[in-house]
Amino acid sequence: MRHLMHRHLGKAVAGAAVALTGTAAMVAITLPSDAGATGGTERSRPAAAAQGRDQGPPPPGVVEKAPAEGERGRGRDPLTDDELRRAQELALPPTRRGATADVTGRSGPERLTTDLAELTPAETGLADPPRRALVSFYDYTSDSYLTKTVNLTTSKVESTDTQHGVQPPPSRAEAVEAARLLIAAPLGSGLREDYHQATGRDLTGPEPLSVTGFVYRGRAEGDAPGALGDCGEHRCIRLFTKVKNGQWIDTRRFVIDLSARTVARLG
Structure with missing residues (x-):
């Protein structure tokens, strides 16, 4: 099984590399080679040739200094x-x-x-x-x-x-705390294994991850068995999880109940 996992890690699928290990899936997203800010080297070379060899590089751009922000805005100005x-x-x-x-x-x-x-x-x-x-x-x-x-x-x-029973989108602090609970839970073993395979290091806390949370409303979204039935009244979220500067790890099936501080799995 471990041999197959390593083979899957290098298999390209629709422009992305996908690996399935434990209970989570890692996705490495790559950009085209010409996706730079200048539109790619192939397009920039003819333009440079047309300008002539004796015209040096263009002058650097000028960034205007942001205006000083007062203590109080006026009218519909954004809050200072x-x-x-x-x-x-x-x-x-x-x-x-x-x-x-x-x-x-x-x-x-x-x-x-x-x-x-x-x-x-x-x-x-x-x-x-x-x-x-x-x-x-x-x-x-x-x-x-x-x-x-x-x-x-x-x-x-x-x-x-x-x-x-009203559940607005979670804050960044809530997403980080949800990741902390998931990592520490028995159900977080797949996340820990995938992180170790991607980096060679142990995952002991949320700091090496980039996480974004979205609300899970329990029965309002369909079947919510067991403890998941409290979600909606409780503050429950799911996570998009990514290794910082690295691969995505699919944790969307896990529901973290921040009110009860428990972790469950959908499906």
Whole structure:
């Protein structure tokens, strides 16, 4: 079986090399040789010849310096770094320990997104309308999705919305924590084996991987046997997994329940 695995590793399929080992599949993606920024050497050579041999290389491009960012944007300008910081601080005042928790169990809900809020119809014609931010969190203590509207002009929280069973896309921190749980679980043996075969090193944590998470909603997506039936109410995600600067490892069949901190497999 191991001999066959090594033969599969070198077999090209539709421009990609595919290897099946353990419970995961590695995919090495290659680009065409002429996929450079200049359009490839074959196209660039005639153009260079037409210019003549005595014309040296073209002058380097000029990159304009980014304009200085103020503390406060105007109108529909994107939120500045200062506004992002203030919005998150206003939306998440200090709370008693254990009242809310993030994906790792630390006090305070998991930060998700901070976006510029829409104006009300009465504000659209104002020369200098108020600036508001929508700040969203996920609270692992109560499995709830929190959204707060923060008025950055008055520095007040105008509204708070709490929903259960709503699962927005996961943050990068949640994807990394899901990878950590998968690597440590018995079901992560295939991922560990594939990583070792690809790199020659042991996989003990998520740091050598690039991971992207997407939500799994349990019965809303079809049959969800056993513990997977809690997904949707619980925070469950699946992963796209890649060795940094290396091969893809298919982990999409695994479901990581971040609320229960368990790992299951689909199919």
